[in-house]
Amino acid sequence: MITLQKEDNWDFSKEILDDLLRQGFTGEELEKQFYALKNEIPNCIKAMLYEAQLVAEGKAEFQSYEDVFE
Incomplete structure (x- = not known):
């Protein structure tokens, strides 16, 4: 568990x-x-953090900054 x-x-x-x-x-809406x-x-x-842990364990694929924002 991540705390x-x-x-x-x-x-x-x-x-x-x-x-x-x-x-x-x-x-009020603001x-x-x-x-x-x-x-x-x-x-x-x-x-x-959980996703980073999965990547570190080889259980998920790494995504670069460019993959996410471009």
């Missing part, structure tokens, strides 16, 4: 807020979306 320690550098509040504002969210996304960060990090 996460609380790290200050895992606070993506500014990035989340900037993105939601660019999408046009305001008021707040609702912000907390929904912020609460998902630990789950997303755990999923990335």
Whole structure:
């Protein structure tokens, strides 16, 4: 089981807020979306760590930055 320690550098509040504002969210809907996304960060990090573990064990295929974002 993968456990996460609380790290200050895992606070993506500014990035989340900037993105939601660019999408046009305001008021209560902005707040609702912000907390929904912020609460998902630990789950997303755990999923990335799990996938990295599978790659390291040869149980999953490695994907480069270019594979993912291009």
